[in-house]
Amino acid sequence: MNRQRLDPLVRAMALTVFVFLYAQTAFAHPQKGEAVGFLTGFRHPISGLDHVLAMVAVGLWGAQLGAPAIWVLPVAFPMVMAFGGMLGLMGVPLPGTEYGIALSAILLGAVVLFEVRPPLGIAAALVGVFAIFHGHAHGTELPPGQSALLYSMGFVIATGCLHALGIGIGTVHRWSWGQKLLRVAGGLVAVGGTFFMWKAFA
Amino acid sequence: MKSTSRFHLPLYAFIVLAFVMCALPVDAHLYSTGMGPFYDGLMHFLISPEDIVPVLALALLAGLRGASYGRRALFTLPVAWLFGGLAGLSAMTTRPHPFIAAAWFLMLGGLLAADAKVSLRVTTALAALLGVYHGYLDGAGMGQFETASVGLLGLVFAIFVLIALAAAFVVRLRADWARIAVRVAGSWIAASGLLMLGWAVRTR
DSSP, X not given: OHHHHHHHXXXXXXXXXXXXXXXXXXXXXXXXXXXHHHHHHHHHHHHOHHHHHHHHHHHHHHHHHOTTHHHHHHHHXXXXXXXXXXXXXXXXXXXXXXXXXHHXXXXXXXXXXXXXXXXXXXXXXXXXXXXXXXXXXXHHTOOSSSOXXXXXXXXXXXXXXXXXXXXXXXXXXXXXXXXXXXXXXXXHHHHHHHHHHHHHHO | OHHHHHHHHHHHHHHHHHHHHOOOOOOTTGGGTTTOHHHHHHHHHXXXXXXXXXXXXXXXXXXXXXXXXXXXXXXXXXXXXXXXXXXXXXXSOOOOOHHHHHHHHHHHHHXXXXXXXXXXXXXXXXXXXXXXXXXXXHHHHHTTSTTHHHHHHXXXXXXXXXXXXHHHHHHTXXXXXXXXXXXXXXXXXXXXXXXXXXXXXXXX
């Protein structure tokens, strides 16, 4: 009986070991800018805690609200954020970007904390407005000399993964203790946002 | 039935063994061309995100619409790509326009994200346009090599396989969440297109 239980585990461990032992080809000379472009783009949204808090909060809120918000909000955010990024790249000014980002963490954390349930359009609009600030900040901070395509893809995929992380955490909402945990997480996001707002003013 | 297959087993084993034992010429110096022109073309497609992402988006869009759309894209896109590539082989030089690349991402990703009810005719036109445009660019880029036409065949083969796999995978999806996941992928492609558009304006 025990042997039957162990077998899949042993097989999985052996497979893992073999995967790690597998010698990959070393690309000492990647095509100029490309590999760097994807990784730089992927790292960009996850390198700033203020961005991470807001994006995870979008996923948490979506999970709290359930269908269809659970997928509408994470679709709306990257799309509108990319629009904000496009404005930033084009050099269109947007005043108070840092305040907007901090405010997004505060408000998104607060809606998760108080489990606010507005109509879907209002929820999507709220998320979309803040996404413009996040995207604009990313667009203006973009490093020169990178591959536009790979950078953009890495950037969007990382953002989507952060939303997915929030949704994944939000699945605990089905249990009563999970609902409380989510509200605590929302409170922590709001506290983090307050800290970043204080930093923006300081 | 069982005894017949047992009777044929030694014959099959002999044929397999003969193939295995058959000594083929060793191409020790494919170093310069990778794995030969056919595979060079195939690999060119697989490692070119500007080619593979729009093709994937079109395949997913066709798959969401149904099997007949998938079949139409499966044959239209590779054929158009081949014709575009053959035309591009004779072109002296060409430069991909960043605005057009961004527009393909934006349009196909947007249609996919919106689960747009595009007609079969529009899907065919999109596949033909995408194939001719990207095929022309690829052909123009490969035209400097003598074996470019073989490379183009490898490229078209890779496109055919990708569309077949991606469209067939999506056609089979019935669960709502799975179809939504495909649409989310479309939104990511469209979002990448928006960023590429901004980048193109910045570096103009």
